[in-house]
Amino acid sequence: MITERIDFKKNSAEALKSPKLKKALVNFTDRSRNSRKKAISEVSEWEELRSEARRIKEQVINNLDSYLLELEESVTRVGGKVHWAKNAEEASSIVVNIARENNVRNVVKSKSMATEEIELNRHLISSGINTVETDLGEYIVQLCNDHPFHIITPAIHKTKEDISKLFSEKFGVPEYEEPQELTNIARKELREKFLSADMGISGVNFAVAETGTITIVENEGNARLATTYPDIHVAIMGIEKIVPKFEQLSIFLSLLARSATGQKSSTYVSLITGPRREGESDGPRQFHLVFLDNGRSDIAKSKETRESLYCIRCGACINICPVYRQVGGHSYGWVYSGPIGAVITPQLNDLQKTADLPFASSLCGACRDVCPVKIDFPHVLLSLRQRVVEKTKGKPNPAQFMEKMAFRIWSFVFSKPFYYNLAGRMMVFLQYFYQKENELQGLPYPFSKWTKEKNFPAFSKKPFRRRWKEKYSAKMEHQ
Amino acid sequence: MILKESKEVILQNLSSIATEEKGISKSTEKTFLNPQLSIDQSKLQNDFIANFKMVSGEVHLLEEKGRLIDKINELIREFDAQSVSFWNTEPLKSLELTHETDLASADIGITGADFAIADTGTLVLLSGPEQPRLTSLLPPVHIAILKKETIVSNIHALFAKLGKSYKKNYDELCTCISFITGPSRTADIELNLTLGVHGPGRAIVIIV
Ligand code: SF4
Numbered sequence: 224m225i226t227e228r229i230d231f232k233k234n235s236a237e238a239l240k241s242p243k244l245k246k247a248l249v250n251f252t253d254r255s256r257n258s259r260k261k262a263i264s265e266v267s268e269w270e271e272l273r274s275e276a277r278r279i280k281e282q283v284i285n286n287l288d289s290y291l292l293e294l295e296e297s298v299t300r301v302g303g304k305v306h307w308a309k310n311a312e313e314a315s316s317i318v319v320n321i322a323r324e325n326n327v328r329n330v331v332k333s334k335s336m337a338t339e340e341i342e343l344n345r346h347l348i349s350s351g352i353n354t355v356e357t358d359l360g361e362y363i364v365q366l367c368n369d370h371p372f373h374i375i376t377p378a379i380h381k382t383k384e385d386i387s388k389l390f391s392e393k394f395g396v397p398e399y400e401e402p403q404e405l406t407n408i409a410r411k412e413l414r415e416k417f418l419s420a421d422m423g424i425s426g427v428n429f430a431v432a433e434t435g436t437i438t439i440v441e442n443e444g445n446a447r448l449a450t451t452y453p454d455i456h457v458a459i460m461g462i463e464k465i466v467p468k469f470e471q472l473s474i475f476l477s478l479l480a481r482s483a484t485g486q487k488s489s490t491y492v493s494l495i496t497g498p499r500r501e502g503e504s505d506g507p508r509q510f511h512l513v514f515l516d517n518g519r520s521d522i523a524k525s526k527e528t529r530e531s532l533y534c535i536r537c538g539a540c541i542n543i544c545p546v547y548r549q550v551g552g553h554s555y556g557w558v559y560s561g562p563i564g565a566v567i568t569p570q571l572n573d574l575q576k577t578a579d580l581p582f583a584s585s586l587c588g589a590c591r592d593v594c595p596v597k598i599d600f601p602h603v604l605l606s607l608r609q610r611v612v613e614k615t616k617g618k619p620n621p622a623q624f625m626e627k628m629a630f631r632i633w634s635f636v637f638s639k640p641f642y643y644n645l646a647g648r649m650m651v652f653l654q655y656f657y658q659k660e661n662e663l664q665g666l667p668y669p670f671s672k673w674t675k676e677k678n679f680p681a682f683s684k685k686p687f688r689r690r691w692k693e694k695y696s697a698k699m700e701h702q
Numbered sequence: 703m704i705l706k707e708s709k710e711v712i713l714q715n716l717s718s719i720a721t722e723e724k725g726i727s728k729s730t731e732k733t734f735l736n737p738q739l740s741i742d743q744s745k746l747q748n749d750f751i752a753n754f755k756m757v758s759g760e761v762h763l764l765e766e767k768g769r770l771i772d773k774i775n776e777l778i779r780e781f782d783a784q785s786v787s788f789w790n791t792e793p794l795k796s797l798e799l800t801h802e803t804d805l806a807s808a809d810i811g812i813t814g815a816d817f818a819i820a821d822t823g824t825l826v827l828l829s830g831p832e833q834p835r836l837t838s839l840l841p842p843v844h845i846a847i848l849k850k851e852t853i854v855s856n857i858h859a860l861f862a863k864l865g866k867s868y869k870k871n872y873d874e875l876c877t878c879i880s881f882i883t884g885p886s887r888t889a890d891i892e893l894n895l896t897l898g899v900h901g902p903g904r905a906i907v908i909i910v
Contacts, residue, residue: 247892250893268734271732271734274732275731275732275734285719287716287719288716288717291712291713291716292713300873307708307709307712308708309708309711309712357900358890359888359890359891359899360888360890363890376889376890376893377890378890378891379890379892379893381892382892383892383894386891402892402896403896405891406888406891406896406897406898406899407898409899410898410899410900413900418806433872434872436872442886442887442889443886443887443899443900443901444899444900444902445899445900447835447839447880447900448839448840448900448901451835451836451839451878462712469861469864469875470864470865473734473857473858473861474734474858476857477734477857477858484889486757486883487821487822487823487883488819488822488823488824488881488883489883490757490882490883490884490886491880491881491882491883491886492880492881493878493879493880494878494879494880494881495877495878496875496876496877496878497877499877500877502830502831503829503830503831503834503877504831504834505835506829506835506877506878514712516708516711516712516715520712520716521715523715523716523719524715524718524719
């Protein structure tokens, strides 16, 4: 949960200070964009897949109550147990209780945004349960007590020198330089954790209502290990993750990997249906599925912003976003960043504390164009902005007052040709002190609000109206 | 008691969605199965090989008269493997291999593959009493024996095939279906591709 107001401007200013970070961001976003583009160009029916995925998601969210009940029934039928959690605390205590009841000492986790969202690690660790993130990026982030930087690649803000030093400090190994060597060390360290774990925790990419199957998509194999080796598997899913039919998975799996990393398929996709059955030598003996609401059912109620729940967490909108590319993941102040963060964070948290986020977008719409479920970001962002403004209505707000005044003056001047002309001429004189080449800089208050962040084009000595007249009359004479 | 209450709260919240928006949407379901798609098995095989190699997988084609056991022994020698774990299914069952029961210390895991997908280079393994999941996961090397006639064109065809083999009755769905597309990989360190971070660093297919 967010306790302090997210100050997007301050956070971004902080991020912009680091040239190292900037380089990593540009490098990363460029690469992701290009590989996505290439991957989708190979699929001739890409647009049809997107439309169909959106249609299915629409159907799921509009009928979420009955699909959740169907899923619960299916999971129970195959021997699993479903738990309903209306908020973060409840979800965490459900997991802690399962651990306690089974005397669990060691937990291995695979990457999951839902567990980040509810800060599950903190709860488990404070209950005396050893909890290890096993996705390499998440593991690195956990070792340095940091937060993930991106939903797909959490540690892109760490250089290999950082990691090399970190591993050497923590494990007493030499400072290896090669990424492959570092990876090998992590494999060794984490393999021991897997083999001594009594509970594995995972997220869910898709949950099939008719069969009770959960789908987990990954590249490393840590999710496979976490959901196969330990005796207990607990999966946590946001309630929006449902797909009605088993065969519909093919549509979402086609979209997800290509959108996320530009792979044709992720290395591993696991379709898990219930706990191990008689005769099987591996797989968990207990399977628990936690339904996490945490504000989602409220989103579903709003017709305007409901589509925020269609998201399949591919990260494509983040990689394409010109704002994210500059300011990075931490500026968004919570677990979800980029356009999807700007949309989902304010809806899952206190709107007043997150009021900056719907404005952290230029509404260029690039996110909408890449989104595999076609979320109409500009529309959703605008209606969230409206909500923010309505929420602050009635309270004296100097910025709003200034804005109102400015628009009054503007409409007065612009609707009377005489004043319009006069104002134009006056500007040419007044701008003298602030003009640098063709731009105005460092204007006095309240215009400084503009010029602090961007330059204003200077007023031309010869206004367009005059130039037009001259051109027009010259032409007339010619004829 | 908390839990029951939460279920009610969530369902009640969701039931307030206007009823006219509920119900199954009118637009018809689209299927992405193209029946016209030529099912030229040798093309499927070539596509599978190309795509599996593209993700750092390795492929061996068994010659007409070649013996599977020879190929496997050749690989075991190549990796200097002391212990091998394998699925207790045909054709592996009838080969003279010594089995390592402690999977965690096996050098090579050998499995079959129930299906493969040509256009993504993906192996599909179903779990079962004789087909443990960990054989393809714990050892540093995974070898899969793939029958060429089980290769399908794309993921939509795969799901259609699964649907058919379960006769749309998924009560018998196996506990775990694993899609494997190449060796375990990560790009978490400065976007450098590294292999074998958790699963096998070598993924080898023998096509028979
Ligand atoms: S909003 Fe769309 S593009 Fe962004 S992460 Fe979700 S599914 Fe992907």
